[in-house]
Amino acid sequence: MGFDQGLRARKRAATERSIATVALEMALERGYEKVTVDMICETSMVSQRTFFNYFGSTEGVILGKSPAFPSEELAAEFIAERGSDVLGDLVRIIATAVSSREPDTSLFQVRRKLIQPTPS
Incomplete structure (x- = not known):
């Protein structure tokens, strides 16, 4: 199957x-x-x-x-993290979402x- x-x-x-x-x-x-x-x-x-x-x-x-949105898991991970590189983390989740959308x-x-x- x-x-x-x-x-x-x-x-x-x-x-x-x-x-x-x-x-x-x-x-x-x-x-x-x-x-x-x-x-x-x-x-x-x-x-x-x-x-x-x-x-x-x-x-x-x-x-x-349509434009890709980060998964709920990635968004929750971003919100929960207290890292010092907020911009880097945001770029990472956006890049992950976009790359999964239009290969x-x-x-x-x-x-x-x-x-x-x-x-x-």
């Missing part, structure tokens, strides 16, 4: 990455405003239902997942390239 879960997770991650890659490439090529869910689904060969299982909207696929740096870079010139 563990193998099936691992395979399922890998397939899900590959599908999510494929949809995001298609959407980002289309947005870079045509402009964000000219890309629709239908276009993304047709090009990435997925149904709208599949698209919406992964992303809630065109904006969602372009922006990626694909190539998608992150494309998102940044797309969003920087048109932050709205």
Whole structure:
């Protein structure tokens, strides 16, 4: 059963990455405003239902997942600690949360390239 879960997770991650890659490439090529869910689904060969299982909207696929927040355990640990390096500890828990959220740096870079010139 563990193998099936691992395979399922890998397939899900590959599908999510494929949809995001298609959407980002289309947005870079045509402009964000000219890309629709239908276009993304047709090009990435997925149904709208599949698209919406992964992303809630065109904006969602372009922006990626919502910003990561530290886990309750990390937040409780930060609050409970009385260390002298508060800023260092805070940076550590934020970095941990962020790195667990967007492991694909190539998608992150494309998102940044797309969003920087048109932050709205």
